[in-house]
Amino acid sequence: MSTIDYKETIPNNVNLSGDRRLQRALEKWQPAFLKWWDELGPEASANHEIFLRTAIDVSPKGWAHFDMVKMPEYRWGIFLAAEEEERKIGFGQHKGENAWQEVPGEYRSELRRLIVTQGDTEPASVEQQRLLGLTCPSLYDLRSLFQINVEEGRHLWAMVYLLHAYFGRDGREEAEEMLMRHAGDEDKPRILEAFNVPTKDWLSFFMFTFFQDRDGKFQLSSLAESGFDPLSRSCRFMLTEEAHHMFVGENGLGRVVLRSAQLSADNDTLEIQKYGGIPLPMIQKWMNFHFSICLDLFGQEKSTNAANFYTMGLKGRYMENKIDDDHLLENDSFLIPEFKNGKVMMNEVSALTSINERLRNDYRDDCQRGVDRWNKIISEAGIEYSLTLPHTAFNRNIGTFRNMYFTPEGRPISKEKFENQRNTWMPSAADREFVMSLMVPVTNPGEMAGWLTAPSRGIHGKDIGYEYVRLH
Ligand SMILES: [Fe+2]
């Protein structure tokens, strides 16, 4: 079944009305979600009418319907990608067995942990981005922000559904906890550190959607390989929504980079603050920060947890079925970075324990493709400057390089030297203040803030001048 029933209180394609207990439990969670949205969702946005897409089907073509919607009335629902007949587990010790339609008892706590960790990031990002609507660079961008926010809310629904439907009482408790932890909260922070950092300006927002939503893509892709079929199907549909979030990041940054390169060319200097642009070296600093905190999201280079999740068949590798090996990895090796004799060297370890590192590498390659496109924009504008992803060891808080200090090029230095240079590598208070000073809301249809260019096309066939958000 792929059609979504919108007559239901909770739209879904999982035949929710066929399970009254589950339906009632989720209908009890729904007001708690709406209260959370009202308190910690996008600030002062409840009455805006927004040109939003809503899922109406889960087939790859034409799943979305566009309409002017107020966010509190958005139809958050539970949508799983279509069931694959006779789906088999593709890796680990259960490789070749039928995918599980119920949670295997022996893996219950591991699966719950994976779902909770993923689920926690979804409302976190909404909380992190809650003030951005007040300083949008255009209505087009405001719409993108709100679209992402409602979809992250829906991703929370996706994970909460799995908890309620398959994990009984502890699942319901975990679902409640999702609304109790908050991004940056001193007592009850979100689980992963990068999801506690506030996203105050739109340069940070585009960095977030490029780097952090891309982490989401890689996590969801490996969970989409899961032997637990309902998780796999949830993640597969979430990935179709995630693609738009990354598009917003890549295009947003491309537009900032283009404006910065143009201003640099016109004025023959990279120092373009006084012309109202964000200097390319400042964009580099934002990148150094966001990329490094996102690398931490992939966890330790060597991880027995990751190895276990793989062997158990719970979480695979990125594009697992396209990889040409035995999908058991018991005899394979992989290279991970280690710090030895004063430098970073590659060391061969078991492929099973280095699953995290492999995913981090895949992620880095994917990020690099975006950076290459921005560098092309810069060179086409006639500017000699290029953006570079910092070295893996730079500014890390998890894994081998934790509590060690490196330059963005990966050269080891003392803590003191690092602290002295910190503000030349990552956003300083003054940099943040400058970028914040550019964050003046632009709300006339078709108008754009001066620090970025207009997008090349509008949304869903509408032109750029369309009133994507009617402010109220
Ligand atoms: Fe998400």
Ligand SMILES: [Fe+2]
């Ligand atoms: Fe996302």
